[in-house]
Amino acid sequence: MTFEPTIVGFLCNWCSYTGADLAGTSRIQYAPNVRVIRVMCSARIDPTFVLKALHDGADGVLICGCHPGDCHYSEGNYKMMRRYPLLKKLLADYGIEEDRVRLEWVSASEGQRFANIVNDMTERVRALGPSPVKMALARDMAER
Amino acid sequence: MDELKIGVYICNCGTNIAKVVDCDAVVEASSSLPGVAVAQPYQYMCSNPGQEMIVADIKEHGLNRVVVAACSPRMHEPTFRKALQKAGVNPYFLEMANIREQCSWVHHDRDTATEKAMALTRAAVLRVARHEPLERRSVDMCPNTLVLGGGISGMSGALDLADAGGKVYIVERENHLGGNVARVDLTAPYLDSAHDMLTERITRVVEHPNIDVLLESEVESVEGFVGNFQARIRSKVDGDVSDQTVDVGSVIVATGYKEFDAGRITHYGYGKLPNVITSFELEKMLRGGRLETKEGGAPQYVAIVHCVGSRNLEFHTYCSRVCCMTALKYAHEIKAAVPDCYVSDIYIDMHAFGKGHEDFYRRSSEVKTLFLMYEKNDYPVIRKAGPKDDCEMLIEVNEKLSGETIEIPADLVVLMVGMEARDDAEEVARLVNISCDKDRWFIESHPKLDPVATTTDGIFIAGACQYPKDIPDSVAQARAAAARILARIARGKLEVDAVFAEVDEDRCSGCRICNQLCPYAAIEYDGEKRRSHVISALCKACGACVAACPSSAITARHFTDAQIFAQIEGVLA
Amino acid sequence: MAETKLQLAIYWGAACGGCDVSVLDTNEFILEVDKVADIRLWPIAADGKYSDVEAMADGELDVAIMNGAVRNSENEHVCKLLRQKSKVFVAYGSCAYMGGIPGLANLVPRSEIFERAYLTNPSIEPGNRTVPLAETSVNGYHLEIPKFYDRVYKLDQIVDVDYYVPGCPPQPDQCKAAILALVAALTGQADPPPKGAVVGALERALCDDCRREKSEKKISRFYRPWEIMQDPDKCLMEQGIFCAGMATRSGCGVRCPDSGIPCRGCYGPPPGVADQGAKLVSAVASIIDSKDPDEIEQALATLPDFVSFANRYSIPASQLQRSHRQ
């Protein structure tokens, strides 16, 4: 049986979460692997959340916000846009694979886009296999 | 805090949820979660009986937290919050799990969908356990309004507000009212006099008991928050400076535009060729009643060049929206002034989108205006004509409709200079804490649904300071702004959401990372205490500062780290 | 009340020794300590053998102060031993508290460390390149050396820790204060600090005590301290010098920034911060003055080896704790 990843999704309330709702009202089918957590703005997403999710066993983390220029709070998504590459640097330093954490812009009207992103991400993470974090920490405990 | 008693309700939503998600399984799974006192399914939670069930359970089992796993919180969160309130529980002790839009409607496999529904519900239960009671507060709404700019927009907004009884302060930099419209002769498409229109406005404004017109004045600072601004105004009436501070509840920014400086486009020879003039210089001639070349004669050929500074890569990519009809207006006015004059109209596209515009366009071609179409960024070139020519200048155009490169004679060339944001747009934006787009036009709160408000509550924009507009659009926006303000004045008080960010001053180290992050300038730095703090009335709870605060001194009410950590643990458990 | 002298043990795990020196740096205060306490184990200053400790009854020691992290089985053994024999167990210094500098080794697996240390290291003379094994037998004799773990642990990942004293090393006066507080508590003159408390440090971040002028921050690139002439009165971060102070607990006396060196974060995160590095990510990224992804990338490119700045002392204490490269 194929490995089914668990992905934590952090979605901004105004664009992406609404976009995800739209996918629902339009009955667009997509992979059930993403568990969505709603925040008011992508700017609220503290890198700690991402690390915490990975620590707690998430196989991937998906971050979605409004398209640049469309932020409900005028510039919140730019704050995420600045944070993201630095977070990726940190994750790379910790040896987390590129594809496990992803930032995407999804507007309130892009239900289909959200579905596509979820499907694509699920595919990529499935290909990577289970997150190494939980196992590694378990191994550490075991070696003593 | 007495022990947790969480009620969990799983909505079947008829079959919308139940047909894909095994609701009973979700109920069973959640009933064993820490703190859960009641867990049950129901056909339609949003129905009255559904809400009643929650109220009853709260009364009977003394529930102090409620989780509803149903549709999107964007749909029914208010509904269930009311139910909690009704039962005497703080409405913020509710958390919803979205198992319809984001589960049953998008998945078909029953097992995985049920598993996901369980995870989402679990997350909600863990989260709600960490919820805190929050209170909405209301602040007073000051009935006075500050209007920046005494143009047609500012005056129109001011009159509506003043007629309704509110006090209005119009702050105008110039020594007269009227703004750019005062520089115009007739208006398109009906060719009625701008002057008459303005006189009516100005007289009413000046004579209005509720309007203070402050000429030769500028706003120095605007402090406070929606409903409670203090504006410092500096007047320099012929030399002597006087300051005053006024209390206002709202601000209408109607600072208008400035025309594009034709000198910046070299190949039109503006400033070198004496008879190349801007649209505003022509307006001046027309208002003066004599149309003539610098040499003093009546022109035999007049050429009008569109999109000067607009719709090109070099200067502004946007369309200035009013020039096309203004150009047609000139065609009519010129023919009226010099009947045997040949008018050629050199344009990119004819934008005749407004009421009566298309007919006006038709009428203009009927008076034999020669329309010549040129390609964007392929500017016509104006040169001095030779001695043999019967004209002052020759304009070379790569004419699109014929595919020919032609030379059109002209004695007078009118450059339709586009609209530009004022040089000090960014300062004004900073003054009232709104933002500018790449062209330095003020940004509205929502391009379609809220084009009048801004991201800063209580600050409204009207007229061409937002984007090029003609008179009707500007007036409409101004009066819309007035209506928005009046609605609030009528209520007298403003509800401020209970969800906002707070700085724990015992933890704030005054590093000031958060200071420039807030789009609403809700964060103030106290130089004395060397601490930052949030003006809750201004805060819109985006959480940017919360995530950025390096010492976790800022908490986002209802979106605390603890609550989100709990959710993460919940979905992953 | 000589008969009720406090029973004290000080020991080190994976550490540089600086922590012990910092205790010695309290100078004659040591004699004060000696007045009220019997130092039962402190190899660097006094005597004492494992066997002595092993001989003790559980909880016979009033206080065990351990510095250094746990890198190998010997560290772990002593750590557990002292815990067992002591009433109050104190993790002393950044290594004990968060893993510290040795914790940086968590970014590479043991195999690579051995490779570097025992095989490829140019300072090793040829023909002598041997990798130590936990167990060997040399002409009939069975030898054991401590097992070198695959990663470094902070103490509370191994045992239950009562108090933490941060710093690399802790400042002598902070050390003094911590010891006095403990003594006061143990001799019943004051309430003991809550379990798990960080003693000998402050609650706010370093900026609170930093005398440099702070204003709104916007930068377009980062500099290493030696790359620019710095303004001694201006916040280092505003000058583009990466300073961990804003996400680091104060208490050190701002010694680094005062001497023109950015804070490295040895006192660990302020209370409430779950991951020092993660917090620095959002804080630092927030002040980059651009909306253009490429420009942002360029700005961040001037910040090499980010993790060693962000989690310099706290990798084992971070959410991810170690490299997960497979």
Add this chain to the structure above:
Amino acid sequence: MAIRANPKLIDELEAYGAQDVAKCYHCGNCSATCPFSGGDTVFPRRAMRQLQMGLEAKLDSGLDPWLCYYCGECSDECPRDAEPGETMMSLRRWLTARYDWTGISRLFYRSWKAELAAIVLVALLAGAGFLAFGFSRGSIDHYDGANAFLPSASIHVFDWILAGVLVFFLASNCARMWWKTMGKDKDTRFAIGAYLTRIYLLPLHFFTQMRFAKCDRKRPWVVHLVLMLSYVTMLVLIMFFLKYMASGPQVDWRVHAFGLAAAIGLVVTTAWAMRGRMLRSETQYQHSHESDWMFLILLLIVAGTGVLQFVLHRSGADVAANVAYVVHLMGVVPMLALEVPFSKWSHLAYRPLAMYFADVRADVEAAKAKAAEPLGAAQTA
């Protein structure tokens, strides 16, 4: 090299009937509906545009107006009532005036009074002349025979002289047309091959007007074709068989069969056209220039009197027949001397020529393109 535009041209064209061209905003509906438009020929829009911008040289050397038969569809489709069809018509008038070196066309088109005066004058002179001639040598009560009032032999000679004059003017104007449209351009000037291979087009277009047949609306074509064929038949009869036509009272059906058919054709189509122009029944009849009316009226007079003298002569009323004959000639002379070379009728020569030239030009262009090809290929390769 930029072409100098002349905003005044549009005013000049007004005299020729182009009242509405300024209204055109080049939506292209006219070109879309016109069967002759397609590929590089944006028809009739190109001509409209050139006129709006006053590109005199372009119009002068252009053939477009002649390629249009004015079926009227474009005008019906025009959303701005810019009357493309009528504009083409006006351009044909203007071009006729440009081709004519005497300046008479220009005068006629710009002043219908002048045209009318000229016609009347010529008619009176002709009348007087023929009366004098008749009385000088024959008797009014003989229509034919030895002392006929206007013996066919003499009239025949006169016809030939008149034809000579007519041909001279028309030919010289055609030559000018050739020079403006083909001669100036050295590519088309000496393209003998093309001229020869395409020569068959001249009679073809002249007699069949097959291009007109391509228009979606067929009726105008039929009317026009009948009118034209009747006219030509009549011309042939008069130029070659006048003797048999005049002699009577017996009816020589070998010629009169044709004569009558042609006469009926002329009368009916002319009447139809007049009725149309009066009632504005069809698009091409919406706008009538004075020259159109004079042309029709003359034609009707000539055809009518032609039939009349035939009937009178055959019914033995020779005096009346001779009077009708004189009136007939009073119509014929101005028609042939003025209308054919200088006014509307000249198109019977210009239009087939234009179509012939157009195809010759097309061949030349094609050849040029072919010659350029390998080079083009080399560049792209």
